[in-house]
Amino acid sequence: MGIMGYLRERMGKILAGVIGLALFAFIASEVVQSGGAFFRGDANNIGEVNGEKIAYVDFNQRLEQSTQQFKQQSGQSITPQITNYIQETTWNQYLTELLLNKEINKLGIVVGTDESQAMISGSNPDPQVQRQFAGQDGQFDKNKLNQFLSYLQSPKVEKAQIDAWGDFVKQLIAAKKQQKYMALVTNGLYVNSLDAQDDYLAKNKLANFKYTVLDYASIPDANIKLTDDDYSTYYNEHKSEFKNQQELRSFEYISFNAAPSKEDTLAVKAQVDKLVAAFKATPNDSLFVQINSETKAQIVYQKKGQLEPKLDSVMFAADKGFMYGPYLSNGSYKIAKLIDSRVGPDSVKARSIILNPATAGGVDKAIAKADSLKKLIEGGKSFADLAKTFSVDKASGDKGGDMGTLGRGTLPPAFEDAIFNGKTGDIKIVNAQFGVALVQIEEQKGSSKVVKVAVVDKPLAPSSKTQATVYSKAQSFLSSLTNENFDAQAKKAGLPIKNAEDVNATAASVLGLDNAREIVKWAFKSEKGTFSDQVFTVGDQYVVARVSAIKPKGILPLDVVKKQIEPMVRIQVKGKQLAAKLQAALNGATSIDQVAQKAGSKVVPLQNIVFANPVIPGSQAEYKVIGTVFGSQPNKLSKPVQGQQGVYVFTLDSFTNPAQLTNNVREKEQIGQALLQRSQGTVLDALKDKANVKDNRAKFL
Structure with missing residues (x-):
């Protein structure tokens, strides 16, 4: 039973693994975007990559798998935003796979039979396999893998399980091919001694200089009248920045x-008003809530702070049967009733044996089996040993059923009631939403007042x-x-x-x-x-x-980006005016102080500025200014330089050179690592830019 339960559990994870097996961590975050003819193309094809068509049925099958995986892993409801996220992620993964596979096939990259066998059952299996067959300590358990592989050869195995494992292996092989392709690319990267020397100087060579600046903000925007030539000049200089990856x-x-109108609100309140007397008199509060409330919440004991604020402030000081409301909360009219209050434990240490009704032949048979196990325990059998053998929850079963210490509000209502309303040593059978549980209360800790409150709500609606x-x-x-x-x-x-x-x-x-x-x-x-x-x-x-x-997709025309670039065009025009003013101040000047005096600005001295961190203290990153400084000769006035904050003139006092680099191994390693990280994303960008991608999703989704 233990092995079969494990296998059933593992097959579910492997099925999920087939769906979500990552191509690479770096690829998963890439976005392959495309645009163009959204409502053209074959009626049955959702897209095309370099002439290879993507059938809608194939994409939709993968999309369904991704959606189901998301539901299983997150437990969240599928909103329109989440749907869009899943669609985009699935599309990107699909395109990534096609783009890389074309290059892999072109190069003849393969994974041989012996290699694929070693990936699964060799001395060091693929990390994906190791994760699927990890023990309680999180480490790979070779015995579990061997048990599973033996099970696949047995007559009991189902065809769906064999197919799922086959798909899993195919994904492993595909990922291995992609690893080999990336290795071919990255192994060609090389860092020479000059690269290391340049990097060392960029981080350690210091510049000492003085500057004066005229801020762009010194000219009011209202004083700048932009012309068509101004826009055209900026656009032509920055044309490559306006490439649109998709329409x-x-x-x-x-x-x-x-x-809801005022009348609608009053109508809902009137409905709730009519329920107050019946709610107060009903002998079955749970049934009343299920029939009359929009929110079909189960009623459980809750401690201070777990109720919504309006109820939390009154229910802990009220008597049993107390009614509160109608009151308006979160877009609904509500009435609340205090069913009971008591002093109970804050937390409970418990252990359990979980039985699956589906495999036990139904809920009744699962309860009967739990009752048999209970009698065995009461007769002296070890709870821990039975949990290891019979519990389908292997996470707790392998630990003798230990569930740890549990607080209120963390468990399904029926289970929570059983362990918080019993006493230490009790063994109870609970039919919960996750299965039939045989649970033993080992220890109850703390003590505080708890209340059971039933709430009926009617949402406001137009x-x-x-x-x-x-x-x-x-x-x-x-x-x-x-x-x-x-x-x-x-x-x-x-x-x-x-x-x-x-x-x-x-x-x-x-x-x-x-x-x-x-x-x-x-x-x-x-x-x-x-x-x-x-x-x-x-x-x-x-x-x-x-x-x-x-x-449209491609380089956007000026008229499309004109509004977008207006602030930058205005800065450029201001820059020309301020540069002219500083150039006039430079005429006849022999020092930075004279330039500043003539321009009406001040001189600011800076010490120990490095090329690798081109930030002017108190300002911002000024790449062009600092770059020009490091390309200058000492004691010479610079020409006006248009930076991010304004237009600068500077004079370099001196450089402070670092000690001679005698061992460049560390610098080479650092540069190489940075190149490696960039290359992994850049490869896909290059393939994407080169590819002819048609995206017809808009007419299907």
Whole structure:
């Protein structure tokens, strides 16, 4: 039973491992982005990489696996934002795999039979295998692996288990090929002695200089009138910075809030008012909560601080049967009833044997088996030995069922009631959500008052009348629109225009709208300046939108980035004016003090500045200024240098050179390690830039 339970447990983890086996840690964080023709291409293909089509059914299967894995590992509900995250991660992993596999196949990289066998059952198995078959101490347990491999050869094994293991091994081999490919790339990296010397000087050579600066802030923005030539000059000098990796769109929208009206709120309160008397009189509080409450929470004892603040302040001083409310909390009207109060332990040390009803033949048979084990224990059998043999929870079973010391609020209600409401030494059978448990209370610690409070809640929600009224307003606004009057109509209605900037085609949410997928899909089918042909429903909001900008994949034209670059263009124009002022001050000047006096600024001396940390104290990083300093000759006035904060003129006093580098091994190792880390990400960037990627996800997801 112990081995079979272990195998069942392990197969679940291996199935999850097949889904989530990391290609590499560095690859997992990379984002392979693409854009372009979102609504073109084969009807059955979600994308294409270098001519290799990605079928929607194949991608969707992997997406489903990733989603299920996320649910198992996190326990979170799947929100639109999480859905978008999983979709993006799965897509990136898929593209990464295709891009690397093309290079691997081109180079003829293989993993031989002996090598793959050694990865699984050799003296030093692959780390993924070791993690799957770790013991209680976290270390690899070769015996568990051998048991599992023997089980795969037995007649009892199911085809699904064999297939899952086969997929796991395929993923191991694929990852090994990728490791070999990366080794080929990184083994070609080389750091020579000149590299080490330059790095050593950058970190240790000191510069002492004086500077004067005219800040950009000294010229008011209002005094700068930007021309088309100003924009063009900046754009042409920085054109490479405006490469768009994927198509982006922006849209403006008007939202009409269909939140509950005053009448809706009063109607919900009236419903709750009617429940007060019945709640007070009911003999079955749990059933009453299940029937009448929106939140079907089980009722358990709670200590001070575990109730919401309004209840926490009154229930611990109240008598049994005390009613509180109706009161408004977190968007719901609630009524609360004190069912019981008592003094109980703060924590309990317990051990358990967990039985799985599914494998025991049902809940009744699992309870009967637990009762048999209980009688064995009462007859003198070791609880710890039985736990190791019969408990399906191997984490605690291998430790004799030890669950450690447990606090209130950390366990399912039925289990918590059993261990906190019993006494030391009790052995109880509990039918909990995770299985049937035979639990023994070993020790109860502490003592404090606890209360059992039942709460009935009714959330505030807009009535159909409220929804219809608000929708009618949104529809009326939509019918008044033309392509030219969106702003005017919004102003006339007194409605603020909200902006969703630079949205990608697969986005699930935007600023202010948690579930905007339908709006995004519409925006990527529409032309710039067009407004939506329908009113979108997003939660309790009705939305009318207009496409305000389209940024295609590739180098963005000036008109698209003009607004974005305006602050930088203004700085550049100010820089030219300040540079001219400093140049005039330089004419005839023989010292930095004379330049500062003529320019109306002051001189600031700096000591011990290093090239590797180009920060001017009290200011910010000034890469261009410090770089120019280290390329200068002492006792000469520099030309004006446009930096980050303003325009500088400096004079270098001296350099302080470090001791001669006699052993460059450490410097080489440090540089090599940095190169290695950068190269692992850069490889994928290079493959991505070179690849022809078509992304059609927007029409499917």
